Amino acid sequence: MDLVAHPVLTSDAAKEFEAGRFGGNPEAEWRAMWAAGAAVGRSVLWDFSEIGPWPSAARVLVLVGKGHNGGDALLAAQTLLAAHVDAVADLLLVFGERSLRPLTLRAYQSLVHSAPSRVRLVRDRGSLAGGYDVAIDGVFGFQFRPPIDPAVRELFARLEAAPIRFRAAVDLPSGLGDAAACRVDFTYATGSVKAPTLDRELLSKVGRLRYLDLGFFDEPEAEIASPERVLSPKILAPLQGWRPPVSDKRHYGHLFVVGGSRSFPGAVMMSVQAALRAGVGLLTAFVPESLVPAYAAQVPEAMWVGCPETPDGGLALEGLHLLRERSHRATALAIGPGLTQAREPLTFAAEIVSHLSLPTVIDADALQPEVVMACAKPRVLTPHAGEFKRLAGEQSLSAYAEAAGVVTVLKGVPTRISNGASTFVSLAGGPVLSRGGSGDLLTGIVGGLLAQHPSEPVWAACAGVLWHGKAADSLARSRGPVAVRTTELLEHLGAVLRKEEEP
Numbered sequence: 347m348d349l350v351a352h353p354v355l356t357s358d359a360a361k362e363f364e365a366g367r368f369g370g371n372p373e374a375e376w377r378a379m380w381a382a383g384a385a386v387g388r389s390v391l392w393d394f395s396e397i398g399p400w401p402s403a404a405r406v407l408v409l410v411g412k413g414h415n416g417g418d419a420l421l422a423a424q425t426l427l428a429a430h431v432d433a434v435a436d437l438l439l440v441f442g443e444r445s446l447r448p449l450t451l452r453a454y455q456s457l458v459h460s461a462p463s464r465v466r467l468v469r470d471r472g473s474l475a476g477g478y479d480v481a482i483d484g485v486f487g488f489q490f491r492p493p494i495d496p497a498v499r500e501l502f503a504r505l506e507a508a509p510i511r512f513r514a515a516v517d518l519p520s521g522l523g524d525a526a527a528c529r530v531d532f533t534y535a536t537g538s539v540k541a542p543t544l545d546r547e548l549l550s551k552v553g554r555l556r557y558l559d560l561g562f563f564d565e566p567e568a569e570i571a572s573p574e575r576v577l578s579p580k581i582l583a584p585l586q587g588w589r590p591p592v593s594d595k596r597h598y599g600h601l602f603v604v605g606g607s608r609s610f611p612g613a614v615m616m617s618v619q620a621a622l623r624a625g626v627g628l629l630t631a632f633v634p635e636s637l638v639p640a641y642a643a644q645v646p647e648a649m650w651v652g653c654p655e656t657p658d659g660g661l662a663l664e665g666l667h668l669l670r671e672r673s674h675r676a677t678a679l680a681i682g683p684g685l686t687q688a689r690e691p692l693t694f695a696a697e698i699v700s701h702l703s704l705p706t707v708i709d710a711d712a713l714q715p716e717v718v719m720a721c722a723k724p725r726v727l728t729p730h731a732g733e734f735k736r737l738a739g740e741q742s743l744s745a746y747a748e749a750a751g752v753v754t755v756l757k758g759v760p761t762r763i764s765n766g767a768s769t770f771v772s773l774a775g776g777p778v779l780s781r782g783g784s785g786d787l788l789t790g791i792v793g794g795l796l797a798q799h800p801s802e803p804v805w806a807a808c809a810g811v812l813w814h815g816k817a818a819d820s821l822a823r824s825r826g827p828v829a830v831r832t833t834e835l836l837e838h839l840g841a842v843l844r845k846e847e848e849p
Contacts, residue, residue, distance in 0.1 A: 347805035350580040352563045353572030354539045357488040382536035383421020385558040392849035395823045404433040407478040411485035412445045417453035418516040419484025424457045438468040477509035485520035488540045492524040499526045537562045598627030599797030602676045605683040606633035608659025613684030613786045620790025660691035679704040680793030682712030683786045696720040705800045709789040724803040728755040774815025778822040783832035788814045816842045
């Protein structure tokens with residue numbers, strides 16, 4: 347499978363790359379500016395929907411510096427005004443009109459010419475206190491070096507205090523790296539993702555990071571070595587075409603799901619539901635026998651095997667033979683959701699992964715060193731930060747993945763996937779995922795993909811993470827990030843594959 351991902355660049359590398367790509371050709375740079383500005387504008391419209399409909403007579407503030415980030419912001423505003431004929435834009439030329447570089451001046455003139463009655467210059471910075479629906483930050487680009495001068499520092503403080511519903515930045519928040527940097531809700535990385543925007547210490551300023559692919563890396567000669575790479579939606583292409591007209595359920599894998607307990611009955615159910623939505627042909631779930639009647643009534647598509655239980659309602663060792671005698675049927679295994687950390691269920695898990703010669707997704711309570719290292723086949727681990735520390739101690743993600751020989755999905759903001767040799771970053775998803783059960787759904791999606799493509803554990807992990815995140819984005823845009831249930835994400839997986847959820 348093609349792991350379509352683009353390099354994360356340092357600021358110096360981004361400068362060198364763009365200089366080589368455009369070769370000082372102003373028309374090529376203008377086309378790229380237009381593409382960037384239009385992409386930012388569309389994305390603002392798309393992401394704004396998470397907090398409600400676009401307001402009537404929307405007020406847009408555009409903060410314009412000297413360089414190309416300012417031009418991108420101006421053309422983003424032009425896109426917004428073209429989409430909503432009652433919207434107005436206030437332009438704050440932070441360093442004055444005479445400071446604008448040629449292409450930024452051209453963007454300024456283009457915006458004013460496109461809607462002269464709906465564009466005005468802000469001359470009194472005190473008026474910012476009146477508030478805006480959207481503010482687009484295009485003051486400093488990725489070549490900024492601290493410190494921020496006092497006048498701009500004061501401006502950013504005014505902006506921080508102003509009532510602004512949606513704050514966006516082009517490429518990276520202005521002044522990033524300085525304590526007084528502009529704070530935004532969304533950062534739109536145009537053309538390439540710059541490394542500072544992935545710094546965990548700076549995420550409170552960056553907000554949610556979006557990568558707007560402008561095609562800079564479409565040609566093989568544009569390939570750049572990078573320790574981290576951002577996943578492209580193109581990685582989902584194998585899931586978006588026609589399925590063969592002559593096929594049956596066995597062509598799409600058979601996943602075994604092992605987990606569940608009376609203490610945590612919901613987790614394994616969510617993993618099963620997600621795996622079925624991920625397109626797996628057959629699924630057999632091994633759960634405590636007392637749970638089977640309710641589970642089978644709720645999800646009859648799965649085959650439910652009731653296993654003997656411990657006194658506490660976990661999986662007992664007596665049930666090992668139930669998996670062993672069926673193991674020849676499966677193409678992948680997912681284990682851990684709702685398992686509990688009691689000794690007998692964990693011993694059960696370690697025995698299973700050591701016996702079954704299957705590519706395996708290990709999650710939740712099964713993320714214990716004794717379980718992980720007992721599994722000899724390709725392993726995909728899906729820990730959150732606490733679980734990862736339990737496994738890896740102080741090792742980095744890539745160092746642990748390489749040493750343990752595993753594909754590790756480190757869930758977080760953002761989620762990173764590493765097999766040691768390469769590390770991939772998914773920028774999809776958001777706070778809507780900050781609720782119980784999100785990880786159980788991810789386990790099911792990755793397990794379902796792995797069952798269909800058992801020789802592609804890295805692709806299954808990367809595609810599963812991105813698909814899960816993009817479905818979460820779709821859910822948030824449809825329902826908002828608060829008044830939703832975790833399992834509602836499943837209803838949005840199809841829209842992602844049908845490309846109904848793209849700006």
